[in-house]
Amino acid sequence: MSRLQVVSGKGGTGKTTVAAALALALATAGKRTLLVEVEGRQGIAQLFETEALPYEERKIAVAPGGGEVYALAIDPEQALLDYLQMFYKLGSAGRALKKLGAIDFATTIAPGLRDVLLTGKACEAVRRKDRGGRFVYDYVVMDAPPTGRITRFLNVNDEVAGLAKIGPIHNQAQAVMRVLKSAETAVHLVTLLEEMPVQETVDGIAELRAARLPVGRAIVNMVRPQVLDAEDLELVRTVPRTALARSLSSAGLGGARRGGNAERLVEPLLEQAEEYAERYALEQEQRSVLGELGLPLHELPLLAEGMDLAGLYELATELRKQGMS
Amino acid sequence: MSPDPAQAHETSRTHDGSRAHDGPRAHESARRLAPARMLDIDPLLDDPKTRIVVCCGSGGVGKTTTAAALGLRAAERGRKVVVLTIDPARRLAQSMGIDSLDNVPRRVKGTEGDGELHAMMLDMKRTFDEVVEAHADSERAAAILANPFYQSLSAGFAGTQEYMAMEKLGQLRAKDEWDLIVVDTPPSRSALDFLDAPKRLGSFLDGRLIRLLTAPAKLGGRAGMAFLNVGMSMMTGTLGKLLGGQLLKDVQTFVAAMDTTFGGFRTRADATYKLLQAPGTAFLVVAAPERDALREAAYFVERLAAERMPLAGLVLNRVHGSGAGQLSAERALAAAENLEESRIVDQEDGKGFRNSPDTYGSSDSPASHPDPGAPRVDTDAPTGTDAPASDGSPDSDPGPDAPGPDPDPSVDQVTAGLLRLHAERMRLLFREQRTRDRFTALHPEVAVAEVAALPGDVHDLAGLRDIGNRLADNRRELPEPGA
Numbered sequence: 001m002s003r004l005q006v007v008s009g010k011g012g013t014g015k016t017t018v019a020a021a022l023a024l025a026l027a028t029a030g031k032r033t034l035l036v037e038v039e040g041r042q043g044i045a046q047l048f049e050t051e052a053l054p055y056e057e058r059k060i061a062v063a064p065g066g067g068e069v070y071a072l073a074i075d076p077e078q079a080l081l082d083y084l085q086m087f088y089k090l091g092s093a094g095r096a097l098k099k100l101g102a103i104d105f106a107t108t109i110a111p112g113l114r115d116v117l118l119t120g121k122a123c124e125a126v127r128r129k130d131r132g133g134r135f136v137y138d139y140v141v142m143d144a145p146p147t148g149r150i151t152r153f154l155n156v157n158d159e160v161a162g163l164a165k166i167g168p169i170h171n172q173a174q175a176v177m178r179v180l181k182s183a184e185t186a187v188h189l190v191t192l193l194e195e196m197p198v199q200e201t202v203d204g205i206a207e208l209r210a211a212r213l214p215v216g217r218a219i220v221n222m223v224r225p226q227v228l229d230a231e232d233l234e235l236v237r238t239v240p241r242t243a244l245a246r247s248l249s250s251a252g253l254g255g256a257r258r259g260g261n262a263e264r265l266v267e268p269l270l271e272q273a274e275e276y277a278e279r280y281a282l283e284q285e286q287r288s289v290l291g292e293l294g295l296p297l298h299e300l301p302l303l304a305e306g307m308d309l310a311g312l313y314e315l316a317t318e319l320r321k322q323g324m325s
Numbered sequence: 326m327s328p329d330p331a332q333a334h335e336t337s338r339t340h341d342g343s344r345a346h347d348g349p350r351a352h353e354s355a356r357r358l359a360p361a362r363m364l365d366i367d368p369l370l371d372d373p374k375t376r377i378v379v380c381c382g383s384g385g386v387g388k389t390t391t392a393a394a395l396g397l398r399a400a401e402r403g404r405k406v407v408v409l410t411i412d413p414a415r416r417l418a419q420s421m422g423i424d425s426l427d428n429v430p431r432r433v434k435g436t437e438g439d440g441e442l443h444a445m446m447l448d449m450k451r452t453f454d455e456v457v458e459a460h461a462d463s464e465r466a467a468a469i470l471a472n473p474f475y476q477s478l479s480a481g482f483a484g485t486q487e488y489m490a491m492e493k494l495g496q497l498r499a500k501d502e503w504d505l506i507v508v509d510t511p512p513s514r515s516a517l518d519f520l521d522a523p524k525r526l527g528s529f530l531d532g533r534l535i536r537l538l539t540a541p542a543k544l545g546g547r548a549g550m551a552f553l554n555v556g557m558s559m560m561t562g563t564l565g566k567l568l569g570g571q572l573l574k575d576v577q578t579f580v581a582a583m584d585t586t587f588g589g590f591r592t593r594a595d596a597t598y599k600l601l602q603a604p605g606t607a608f609l610v611v612a613a614p615e616r617d618a619l620r621e622a623a624y625f626v627e628r629l630a631a632e633r634m635p636l637a638g639l640v641l642n643r644v645h646g647s648g649a650g651q652l653s654a655e656r657a658l659a660a661a662e663n664l665e666e667s668r669i670v671d672q673e674d675g676k677g678f679r680n681s682p683d684t685y686g687s688s689d690s691p692a693s694h695p696d697p698g699a700p701r702v703d704t705d706a707p708t709g710t711d712a713p714a715s716d717g718s719p720d721s722d723p724g725p726d727a728p729g730p731d732p733d734p735s736v737d738q739v740t741a742g743l744l745r746l747h748a749e750r751m752r753l754l755f756r757e758q759r760t761r762d763r764f765t766a767l768h769p770e771v772a773v774a775e776v777a778a779l780p781g782d783v784h785d786l787a788g789l790r791d792i793g794n795r796l797a798d799n800r801r802e803l804p805e806p807g808a
Contacts, residue, residue: 011512012385012613046617146384146512148412195782196414197385227746235739247740250667251660253652268648269743272750278780304752306616306760 001325002186002216004126004179005141008150008204009190010197014221016043017307017315018190018300019143020069024316025325027067031138034125035060037073038118039145044071049309055079057125064313070137072125079117083172116156116173123179147189147204154180154187155211186216191290193220193283198290205293217324218295220287222302228276236273241266298322361765364638364772366797370399370505374605377498377506378637381519382611383621384512387642389413390783390792391611391776392509393421393444397433397786398793400442404504407443409493411486411511416784418446428452430497435786443503452489453479474579486511487519491597498600520628598632607637610771612764614644614757614803619764626768638772641761645754645778646802647747654751661744664737758803765806775802 005022009015016037023035034057037044045053048060053073061069128136145153156173179185189204191197201218208215228236245256245263254261290297300318303311319325369375380392389410396408407430410423418424421433423444428451430443457475458466469475479485490511497506510519600606608629612622622639629636765773776795783789 010385011383012618043617046620148512195416199415225749227749228742232739232742235735236743239736239739243736244740244743247664247736248660248744250737251664251740251744253656253660265649265652269747271648272746273743275780276746282781304756306756 001139002184002214003135003137003139004122004185005139005216006144006150006154006185006187007141007190007219008144008147008187009219009221010147010192010200013190013192013197014307015146015190016047016143017312018188018219018221019141020044020047021300021312021315021319022188022324023069023139023141024061024063024313025319026139026141027061027063027069028320028325029065029067031063031067032136033067033069033139033141034137035069035071036122036125036140036142037071038122038142040073040075042073043143044073047307047309047312063316072121074118074121076114076117079121080113083117083120113169115153116169116176119154119156119176119180120172123176126179126184144187147200150187150189150204151207151211151213154208154213156180181212181214183214185214187213188216188219190219190221192222193286195282195286198286202289202293205295215295218290218293218297220290220297220299223299224279224302226280228273228280230280233273233277233280236270236277241270244269298324361761361769362638362772363799363801364640364774365799366395366398366774367402369607369637370395370404371402373504375505375607376605377494377508377600377607379508379510379601379606379608380611380640381510381608381625383618386611386613386618388512388611389509390417390789391609391640391642391796392507393417394783394789394792394796395609396444396505396507397436397442397789398797399505399507400433400436400440401438401790401793403438403440405441405443405502406505406507407445407497407503408507408509409445409447409490409497410509411447411490413446413509414782414784416782420785428455433786447486447490447493449486449489450479452493453485456492469579472579490519492593495593495597495600520632601634602632604635606635608634609637609640611640611642613642614760616760619760623764623767626771636771638774639764640796641773641775643778644757644761644775644802645750647750647754649747650751650754650804652747652751654748654755657744657748657751661741661748664741664744667737754803758806761803762806775800777802 005019005026007015007019007022009018020035023033027033035044037053042052044060045051048071050060053060053071055073055075055078057070057072059068060071063069122140122142125137126135126140130136144150156176187208189201191201205215205218242256244266245260248254248262248265249256249260253265254263256262298319299322300315303314305311369378378392378395380388380395382388389412392410393408393413396406400406408421409430410418413421413423415424421444423431423433423446428445428448430445433442433444436442454470457469461469487510490508494506494508497503601608610622610625610629612618626636626639761773761775765771774796776792779788779791783792
């Protein structure tokens with residue numbers, strides 16, 4: 001099991017939710033995970049229904065069985081100041097740089113520097129050990145940028161190599177890449193059973209593979225329950241409407257004759273079945289596209305009550321059941 | 326928020342038109358939380374004063390599709406339209422003929438009516454290059470284009486796409502070739518990036534640091550600025566150590582070239598801002614009926630108000646309705662269980678005996694309710710829409726023990742499946758309704774258009790036309806608040 005779990009996915013697929021559920025799932029009996037946010041959107045705080053996360057590692061949840069989830073929202077400016085402090089003991093000079101806008105400039109415009117800082121901080125947490133030589137975190141889960149940008153984001157070496165050929169940034173990038181390209185890391189992609197997110201997933205995996213970054217699993221999120229199967233749908237097409245009306249009536253839903261309450265349900269119910277059939281076919285198609293990727297595939301249900309803290313634990317349990325932790 | 330006769334259509338439309346006025350109870354509960362104003366799309370698109378429509382919202386809510394559908398609809402209603410898309414799905418781009426990246430609008434073939442639809446896909450780098458080429462002599466332009474900092478900035482900086490979308494919008498508007506420009510916004514992590522990024526980039530390239538880097542000599546001559554010089558040399562020293570000397574030289578070259586070339590990025594950003602605030606611009610916030618997307622939408626609505634940008638309304642995509650909304654999830658499930666149970670009973674004792682759905686929730690076996698004339702669900706219907714009298718004739722509703730051939734068990738199986746499917750739909754619908762109502766409670770002033778969900782993705786003009794119809798049909802897909 002890789003100790004750095006990177007979760008990406010197209011916007012709207014729920015990658016933050018999946019990352020948080022995975023962090024919970026991995027925090028089994030006594031284990032400690034760190035959930036890292038890199039895009040400054042405070043999605044983790046919203047999900048765990050807590051106040052905005054500061055730039056510090058903070059316990060946000062206790063997993064069933066006693067494991068702990070810590071969270072960290074990485075701020076690139078703060079991370080750069082940390083590094084400057086670490087390498088150069090800058091102290092107040094760092095603050096002066098910040099005042100001048102140099103830090104903002106460096107983290108925003110210097111190619112790849114921002115990404116090196118973000119991934120570097122995550123890798124540092126992966127490697128950090130306590131005094132007893134034990135890893136501080138058993139797992140680090142990163143809520144990463146979306147699929148379209150993930151390869152570039154992780155492939156910091158390429159970005160930085162052309163610019164910083166020597167020096168600490170260069171060394172830092174090298175160290176980060178060693179972790180990211182090793183078996184210590186797994187990059188998971190979250191998708192929905194819809195054409196666009198699946199297409200993006202396929203493209204994203206090809207890019208990751210081309211960059212020789214370790215692809216983990218494909219996680220299909222918000223899967224709607226299968227109410228009718230192919231056989232049911234075939235029956236729906238063949239059963240006469242009058243028989244359906246009689247059946248509805250016999251279930252106590254009103255009259256079966258023309259204009260009766262049961263009869264009036266037939267048309268809209270069949271309409272819904274038709275929509276379901278169309279979606280069902282599209283979903284099967286997308287499933288088979290995902291199947292061709294040759295990756296372990298996981299499915300998480302759409303939560304009927306919407307996403308909340310309880311739902312998050314439900315998804316974590318589901319991930320555990322499916323062997324993702 | 327008061328019941329205004331002029332807005333009657335806002336409260337009375339449902340699928341069968343029977344819900345909103347079906348009794349004093351429904352009416353009362355609807356008044357507790359006023360329904361959102363209906364966003365009427367067609368007058369907005371038709372109004373010659375509407376020159377720019379901006380579709381914004383968080384990622385994955387269907388912004389691009391909405392922008393394309395609005396553009397097509399406006400064109401087919403007679404206007405000359407250009408749609409600026411940022412990152413369209415491949416098949417959608419192909420269907421509009423804009424999958425080749427040449428960064429100029431192309432006429433879309435296959436539209437109906439007198440108007441014209443043009444579309445383009447933003448090429449961020451190319452737009453940036455063009456800005457450079459337009460504002461610098463060729464030698465300087467070449468130096469900038471070759472600078473690694475410029476290359477990084479133009480291809481990857483988090484705000485560049487937003488900035489370039491605005492730049493392109495400004496260019497299109499300046500050409501004055503189109504009646505209406507519909508803009509899609511970049512798939513940012515947050516909807517707000519779209520408003521923040523241009524300013525950020527502007528203040529960056531126009532800021533204090535840049536001036537320091539470009540003009541250290543000027544500052545050096547003034548005693549009062551001496552401390553800045555110390556800061557400068559320390560900083561260049563630090564950055565030099567950190568990034569390597571060549572890199573710092575690249576930065577300085579880049580900054581020097583940019584500074585003389587652009588004459589103030591902030592000025593351009595400000596001009597774009599004014600364009601967005603001007604009458605004739607209409608913002609549409611796009612969202613899906615999900616908590617996160619609507620929370621983003623609420624932030625965005627507040628932000629637009631703070632920036633005095635004209636908001637036309639909210640487009641709520643992928644909303645689920647039901648033609649059988651009178652049948653609740655609970656009743657549908659009870660009836661389904663009833664059918665499935667009675668199949669077992671049928672097989673056990675051969676009697677076509679049916680349980681009544683009002684035993685739902687109890688563990689009673691059918692045998693404990695020997696009375697086949699147990700209260701029928703019709704008379705229990707809480708809304709009153711299902712009252713037997715509404716059936717037309719009293720004997721049209723013979724009830725459970727109607728004479729007739731023994732139903733085929735496979736029919737009951739299908740019926741039970743249909744009922745379960747319906748229950749699923751009703752649950753989804755109520756979840757979406759709750760989410761929407763939470764938004765409208767916060768922002769009752771925002772007009773809302775609900776777009777019924779399609780089972781699949783859209784990738785042709787017919788699909789876009791369909792979305793356009795759904796956008797403009799002035800119909801609530803979800804029940805009114807309190808319904």
